[in-house]
Every structure is written in C-alpha cells, then in structure tokens.
Amino acid sequence: MRWSTFRDADGAERVGVWRDERLHPVPEPTTLLALISDDRLDAAARAAADQPPVDGVELLAPIPRPPSIRDFMAFEEHVVTASAAIGLEVDPLWYQQPVFYFTNPASLRGPQADVAVPPGTRALDYELEIAAVIGREGSDLAPADAADHIAGYVLFCDWSARDLQGAEMALNLGPAKGKDFASSCGPWMLTPDELVPGAAMSASVNDRPCSAGRLDSLYWTFAEMIAYASRGTRVVPGDLIGSGTVGTGCLLELSRVHGAQAYPYLVPGDRVHLEAEGLGAVDAGVVPGPDPIPLR
Numbered sequence: 001m002r003w004s005t006f007r008d009a010d011g012a013e014r015v016g017v018w019r020d021e022r023l024h025p026v027p028e029p030t031t032l033l034a035l036i037s038d039d040r041l042d043a044a045a046r047a048a049a050d051q052p053p054v055d056g057v058e059l060l061a062p063i064p065r066p067p068s069i070r071d072f073m074a075f076e077e078h079v080v081t082a083s084a085a086i087g088l089e090v091d092p093l094w095y096q097q098p099v100f101y102f103t104n105p106a107s108l109r110g111p112q113a114d115v116a117v118p119p120g121t122r123a124l125d126y127e128l129e130i131a132a133v134i135g136r137e138g139s140d141l142a143p144a145d146a147a148d149h150i151a152g153y154v155l156f157c158d159w160s161a162r163d164l165q166g167a168e169m170a171l172n173l174g175p176a177k178g179k180d181f182a183s184s185c186g187p188w189m190l191t192p193d194e195l196v197p198g199a200a201m202s203a204s205v206n207d208r209p210c211s212a213g214r215l216d217s218l219y220w221t222f223a224e225m226i227a228y229a230s231r232g233t234r235v236v237p238g239d240l241i242g243s244g245t246v247g248t249g250c251l252l253e254l255s256r257v258h259g260a261q262a263y264p265y266l267v268p269g270d271r272v273h274l275e276a277e278g279l280g281a282v283d284a285g286v287v288p289g290p291d292p293i294p295l296r
Helices: 032-037 041-048 076-085 143-149 162-169 222-229 251-258
Strands: 002-007 013-019 022-025 058-060 069-072 100-103 128-134 150-158 183-185 200-205 208-214 240-242 271-276 280-287
Touching: 002 022, 002 032, 013 041, 032 041, 069 128, 069 222, 076 251, 100 222, 128 200, 128 222, 128 271, 143 150, 143 222, 150 240, 150 271, 150 280, 183 280, 208 251, 222 240
Parallel strands: 069 240
Antiparallel strands: 002 013, 002 058, 013 022, 069 100, 128 150, 128 240, 150 183, 200 208, 200 271, 271 280
C-alpha cells in the first residue's frame, strides 16, 4: 500500500491511501503516525476504500513531524567518491560499523515544496536517498529482528550546503547548518511488502539526467542501520532512517568525477527531480533564500 499525508481544501492535514493512481482519504481525522503507532493501517485502508478520491491536493511529507531523523551513509560508492572529493580516504572503521547524523525534523517538507538557498552558501546540493519509517518501538535490536520494526519506505532528499558543511566539520562537529535547512520526503510511504529490493533511483536537474543507482547497492542494510540506531537507546514509531546517498547521487560526487563545470551546484531557478522505483518522485524548485545575519 501507498500512504500519503495531504492538505485538504480547508487547510487540514489528512491521510489517504492510493488505489489505481487515485488518493482515497481516510474518513476519520487522524495522522499516518497515529495509524502506524496503533497498528491500524489495514483497518484505515478498508475505511478509505469507500471514500471518493480527492484530486489536486497538496501532498506533504508522509510523516510531517517525525520524532527524529537519523541519516546514515550506507552506499559504498558514495562514501568512496565523496571522501576523495574532499581530499580524504575512507576510514576502515566505516566497514565495521555504520555511521549517521541527526538532522532537523522541523525542516522536513513535501515532495513538491520549494527549497530556499540557505544563508551564506554557494554550494547547494541534492542527495538522492531512501528512508525507512519506523513502525514499532525497539531497543538494542538485533539485525535479524530490526526489519520487523519497519512500517514502510519513503523517497528522501538530504539537501546539503557543501561549503557550510565543510567549514563546520573542520571544527570536528557537525554537519549542522550545512544540512538542517531542508529535507524533502514523499510523495508517499510504501509498505515493505511492495518495496522493490533493487529499486532504480535517479535524479535530474532542469530535465538533464544526472544520477542513477540502485537500492540493492547498499553496503549496510536497513536492518543493520536500525539495529545500530537502537543500540543503547530506542527507535520509536515515525522515526526516519535515511540510507544516505546512492552512488552518483549528488553533485559533489559528479563534479569530482566529471568536473565542476559539467555539474555545477544548484542556484535559484533550478528544478531538481528525484525518483525511485515504486516510491514516486520529489520535484523541487530552488528559490532565493535570505542573507546570513551577522553574529557579531
């Protein structure tokens, strides 16, 4: 099943399920997070089947306000190429344990929402990813058990300000302002039974094909990522677990391989289109953002 959160004509957030390319609303006022937490997806889908479909609505992130977003770096090709792009070699520790950072749930936006250039950057980048949505709470999970805690998967874009990211990480902390201004998600959550294990992933800028990869090129599985995320703490319903960028899935990588002139960073007026098989598309325009306010 494919589940979406949308804004209706009255401005209220609603939940719907897709059938034959039509979105049928769940009749009761609820959220996708509530349906996941209460294990009511099947019952809600049956109730929605009797509702007339809605058209022309604004699709939001499927979980508009997740409790947390952990974004991993689990595709080897991206790790190798992106490390070389900033003059580093892959630390052998990466092959022994996955790594992630926390990003900003308050900056999550829907699949067609514009992305403003963050204050002070000249190196705006997209990152083509898939994220798992946690459906059941768990602590200190084993990989063999962690997959049972997944409610579904979403297309995910971790927008990055590469110059800000590089500057702050030179101080041995972060990424923070290089990442927390925007993440895009949607257009729906796909339940695990319908996920294509080798889902094709692609990205284009201004209709020019740029990135292409496959989900089954992950080095660390989602089960392993979730097990690591739950170690010594807990994962809870609605948490997003990002895969990190698929190989070739960002301009940083592409410019390293093909040159910065061939793959320049994003500027206002650009349009970025991201797709993953079965998971739909994110189609976002880049718009001007504010100038940075001096701190002193």
